[in-house]
Amino acid sequence: MASKQPQEPVIGDGSLHVGDRVVYPNQGICRITGVSVKQIAGRDWEVVTLRREEDGATVMVPRGKVMGIGLRKVADIDAIDKVFDLLAAPGNDPQLDWKIRHRENADLMSGGGLFGTVAVLKSLHALSRVRPLPQKERELYDNARHLLVGEIAAAMNIPLHVAEDNLDYALWPPPGMKRKGQVLPPATLGPPAPVVRAAEEEIGLEEDEEEAAPPPPVAAEEEEEEGEEKAAPAPPPHAPKAETPRAKAKPARHPRPAPHPAKKAKPAAKKPAAKKAPPKKAPKKKAAAKKAAAKKTKGKR
Amino acid sequence: MIRLVTLSEFPPDVIDFIARRVHAAYGMGCEFEGEGEMPSGALDEEQSAYNAVKVVEEIDDDVALYADDKILYLTREPLTAPEGPMGRGPVDGYAQYGGGKAVITSHGLGEKGLPPLEVGLAKRAAHYVGHLWDLHHCFDPRCAMHPGWSPGFAAYPDVALCLFDREKSERKIKLGST
Incomplete structure (x- = not known):
């Protein structure tokens, strides 16, 4: 009787094997x-x-x-090459509706494979250049980056650090960086095009703003003038540069409409006082009435 | 503890500045450990720059690492890295992700468009120590983890981490074995 060879267990659809x-x-x-x-x-x-x-x-x-x-x-080298083609290609406008974006990204991360991860990273990268990423999406961005860096390093047998630098040579091209003979436009400080910003304002992002994380320092000046203190960027421990726009903005505001703040301030100060006063008096009256009633009953007894 | 080892000559005040900035960024002790020499075998084929990966792997020093200690080597020599899918790009250092050793160079600092020596080197130090704590690059140009070749590096010379990276590094440091 011929001895049976131990059968290799089938994992998944059969494409995975022990040791892969x-x-x-x-x-x-x-x-x-x-x-x-x-x-x-x-x-x-x-x-x-x-x-x-x-x-x-x-x-x-x-x-x-x-x-x-x-x-x-883990992807092969040809797939990694396509990944870099995608990363270096100019990106589409980011999806601004956070509900759609969240659903799409979750699907792409779990079932989209390598190119799904690339799509998530690229879309969130594009979004980060327009507006701050909410905390959850910031985590997703980091996870996508972590997966991609690991996969590039594993597929190409290069250190993780080299893989991440290369990934960012495509996303944030340094001056003179080329991809397949074509010079990539060098990374700029700030949003890539003002058109995207205009579209964002038209659509309105009320829902999104609630969970918005700190704004990108790049677009800080305009947003900070609107007084969005909540959305202030992660305050760097020693960041004189970050404070300068505010310092600059204040003098620009004050000299012009000097009398207005005072006028506006008065009613604002009166209103709360007027509202607070009645409830304070009312209990006192009630208490006095109760005391009087108690005295009367005592007297009767 | 983050230990600084110089592979070229640096003024003591520059080392002191870097140690203070890195300490402020990560809340970990950072001290000057001593001097070392660049491994000659790490020179690239053209003999014009050192292969950063080889420098970290081949360096021979007496620095003892305990648990989660990190060593940061500082040099003035130009560095290169193995060619990747995008070809060769600017290299200002190398770190073993989640490991213990990193090297950074001051090459190019103080030149046009880049911050002065101590400021630029401190920011690079914080960046590569971040990689040692598994931090990835950040899109926030004010964050120390922002890629070193982007315009944000020169525009925001302060050594600071964004909120996300600060929290992530704190989590990693807390989970560390020291």
């Missing part, structure tokens, strides 16, 4: 170490065990959910 380097959208670059059966909550689960390359942590995924979570092989 894979990308796990929520974890980063991992290596498949095996398939085993674990007893969890009294039930046997067949799990795929992964080892996260970043820190050596063990990650276990139920075998049936491997494809659902977006686990995939």
